[in-house]
Amino acid sequence: MALELATPTVDGLSSAIDALRDWQTDGSPHQLHPGDLGWFWRFGAEKTAASTRVWSRDGVVLAVGLLDEVDMLRVALAPDALRDEELTQQLVTDLTQPERGLLPAGKVYLESPNGSLLKERLAAEGWQLDAPWVPVRRDLTDPVEDPGLRVDLVGTEEAHERALVQRESFAGSTFTDDRWFTMADGPLYADARCLLGRNELGESVAAVTVWFAGAGKPGYLEPMGVHRIHRGRGYGRAITLAAARTLRELGASTAFTYTPASNVGAVATYESAGFVRQPETRDLVREA
Known part of the structure; x- marks a missing residue:
């Protein structure tokens, strides 16, 4: 089955939340935490759902994105999908084609975990590194x-x-x-x-x-x-x-x-x- 990109309903957010919980392990690269969705929830359930994106294959969630701002997407990846070729290509396509409705044309930002193939591919597309952050x-x-x-x-x-x-x-x-x-x-x-x-x-x-x-x-x-x-x-x-x-x-x-x-x-x-x-x-x- 092909990869699917979906904007979940409020009820459908549970699969994204469960995936983010599963992906939190000590020693893994810093990435989106369930608490990020929890903090975003201050804007309401409907906006949280509308700002979330889920990529899945055969019913298995492989990536979760949160549009923290209109021009800022934070993407978390399943640990075994950091170097997934098919997923990476789909993400690149979704991120670089404004008509797909994920990110607008013009200046935009992306957060993704260190070591992901996605970062390498977007760099090849001309994306640049922004200012550093320090995880502690x-x-x-x-x-x-x-x-x-x-x-x-x-x-x-x-x-x-x-x-x-x-x-x-x-x-x-x-x-x-x-x-x-x-x-x-x-x-x-x-x-x-x-x-x-x-x-x-x-x-x-x-x-x-x-x-x-x-x-x-x-x-x-x-x-x-x-x-x-x-x-x-x-x-x-x-x-x-x-x-x-x-x-x-x-x-x-x-x-x-x-x-x-x-x-x-x-x-x-x-x-x-x-x-x-x-x-x-x-x-x-x-x-x-």
Whole structure:
């Protein structure tokens, strides 16, 4: 049977989510995590489904894509399909022909795992490497040290604080109370936790959301932020340690995230919390 490209219904998202969970293993290249769909769910179930693409063969999912932006596609591949010739050719065709409706004409971006044949083929088509990102990972075999900060589990009563810290941590953030509730009502949040760090005055100073993909699998931090007026006091390290502790309690094997290499402060924060730098990864960009 030929390869099929589909935009799933909301109910049909389960196959993409299950595939992303299955593909998360320690030692595999960094790529799209179920938590990425979980975080995107803040925009609603219908938009999440409309922004997802699934490539399958004989009913087996081989690749999952998330249109994070109109011009930005993030593609995850089954571990045994990283060098799949037929799949790669189909992806190249879908990505380089705007009339197929996947990416528009003009400047576009693609995230795909290191070591994939897809990156090599698109480079041959004239796509260029974009700025580097740094994945960081912490092994959770041993207990994680106490963060030394009061950390609350976010529920309905704390949702407004979680949303506020997000907006104050990231310029241009559109996260709101309603979007937190939308995200929390989604199926992926059943395996997630939002944590809120408080200083000695009880003020909310930092926040993180962690996503669990299953026992013995890597857990994901997305996003983590420190309120802009409370930076430089170690709260980023503390909330990151709290995230790692939570993922270990859930049963994750490792905790990971990634950040632009240019954000040296974020990289240093993760390293101070025991996370280890992994090989850099770069998106591909097509300029025209």
